Amino acid sequence: MRILIVHNYYQHKGGEDVVFAQEVEALRKNHLVETITFQNKKGLAGLKQFALYPWNVFAAAKIVQKAEEIKADIVHIHNTHYAIGPLVFRKLHQAKFKTIQTLHNYRLLDPSATLFVNNKIFLETINKEFPWKSIRLKTLDNSLFKTFWVAFTYYLHHKLGTWHMVDKYLVFSSFMKDLTLQSSKKIRQNQLAIKVNAIERPDIIHESRSTHFVYIGRLSVEKGIETLLEAFIQKPAYKLDIYGDGPLVEKVKKIANLHSNIEYKGFQQKQTLNKALASSHALIVPSIWFEGMPMTVLEAFALGTPVISSKIGALAEMIKDGDTGFHFEAGNAESLIQALDKYVSLSLKSKQILNTNCLKEYESKYQLNKNIESLQAIYSEVINEN
Numbered sequence: 302m303r304i305l306i307v308h309n310y311y312q313h314k315g316g317e318d319v320v321f322a323q324e325v326e327a328l329r330k331n332h333l334v335e336t337i338t339f340q341n342k343k344g345l346a347g348l349k350q351f352a353l354y355p356w357n358v359f360a361a362a363k364i365v366q367k368a369e370e371i372k373a374d375i376v377h378i379h380n381t382h383y384a385i386g387p388l389v390f391r392k393l394h395q396a397k398f399k400t401i402q403t404l405h406n407y408r409l410l411d412p413s414a415t416l417f418v419n420n421k422i423f424l425e426t427i428n429k430e431f432p433w434k435s436i437r438l439k440t441l442d443n444s445l446f447k448t449f450w451v452a453f454t455y456y457l458h459h460k461l462g463t464w465h466m467v468d469k470y471l472v473f474s475s476f477m478k479d480l481t482l483q484s485s486k487k488i489r490q491n492q493l494a495i496k497v498n499a500i501e502r503p504d505i506i507h508e509s510r511s512t513h514f515v516y517i518g519r520l521s522v523e524k525g526i527e528t529l530l531e532a533f534i535q536k537p538a539y540k541l542d543i544y545g546d547g548p549l550v551e552k553v554k555k556i557a558n559l560h561s562n563i564e565y566k567g568f569q570q571k572q573t574l575n576k577a578l579a580s581s582h583a584l585i586v587p588s589i590w591f592e593g594m595p596m597t598v599l600e601a602f603a604l605g606t607p608v609i610s611s612k613i614g615a616l617a618e619m620i621k622d623g624d625t626g627f628h629f630e631a632g633n634a635e636s637l638i639q640a641l642d643k644y645v646s647l648s649l650k651s652k653q654i655l656n657t658n659c660l661k662e663y664e665s666k667y668q669l670n671k672n673i674e675s676l677q678a679i680y681s682e683v684i685n686e687n
Contacts, residue, residue: 409488478495516529518544544566
């Protein structure tokens with residue numbers, strides 16, 4: 302296949318960039334793959350990019366030209382916010398190219414892209430023709446103008462039928478698929494396919510299991526840090542290692558200084574994080590928002606480490622309660638404590654069964670080679686559709 306893969310980098314590196322690079326590298330082993338990328342800029346250059354967001358003829362023309370140069374069988378687009386914009390889908394459709402977009406977030410449903418506003422889940426506008434409440438709440442970067450401009454962009458392309466010109470949207474979970482089908486954009490069922498993320502198995506020598514639980518990720522409200530801290534303050538017999546950085550880092554440091562069972566390990570390199578995962582009791586994912594597909598969960602499974610997660614969004618699907626970990630109610634420290642107690646009370650044999658189940662889950666769903674085979678099958682299906 303001749304494949305053009307398109308991506309828009311944000312100003313700061315994120316998980317979307319990792320998926321883009323990973324898929325490009327893997328697909329190049331068997332296909333002719335070309336890429337075209339754009340970068341969000343700061344200052345006046347960034348303002349110009351954002352002003353063009355609804356109708357960026359320049360970015361769209363570059364992408365169509367590249368697709369024509371390589372005679373692309375399919376064009377796979379990751380992020381378009383905001384240096385590319387949605388016009389590219391119309392122009393590719395008009396030029397008779399087949400297109401796929403990976404939905405890495407919920408921007409198609411609401412300008413916030415996270416569906417998390419004022420520290421809680423926000424679903425009030427996903428089925429509205431125009432998200433006026435999102436604008437009033439300034440759900441994107443606390444900016445009235447930014448929120449309005451993104452809302453207008455997506456509304457305009459809804460009215461013009463642009464969203465129906467995308468041949469296939471890739472989503473991470475059944476939860477994300479169902480939520481997308483509820484949106485005012487009227488995405489059709491046959492436009493959606495579930496395609497999970499994947500990773501190479503970390504190259505880690507077997508580590509003996511410690512009695513520590515581990516949290517790895519951003520230290521922020523939506524990640525459920527406050528629930529996590531509250532639970533371990535109440536259970537001083539349970540040890541917790543916290544890795545990461547973010548807005549709540551000072552609060553984490555302060556509590557770690559006051560409670561000997563909680564240790565803040567700071568921001569660490571991947572090898573250190575993998576060792577921590579491989580030697581831990583379990584990974585804790587206490588998110589109170591809708592995660593896409595956390596790479597840390599995949600890494601935990603690949604290392605045979607169970608996951609104790611809040612039962613919310615895609616996490617409710619990824620972790621099988623009692624099989625690859627345990628669930629607890631999002632935002633509820635008592636519920637988290639119950640899940641911790643449940644894990645600690647298991648016999649050694651039962652814990653080893655969980656370890657084995659996690660490895661099997663990785664091997665059946667999240668191995669990179671199988672994931673790329675799934676992506677290639679989706680490409681072939683789209684290419685062969687009339």
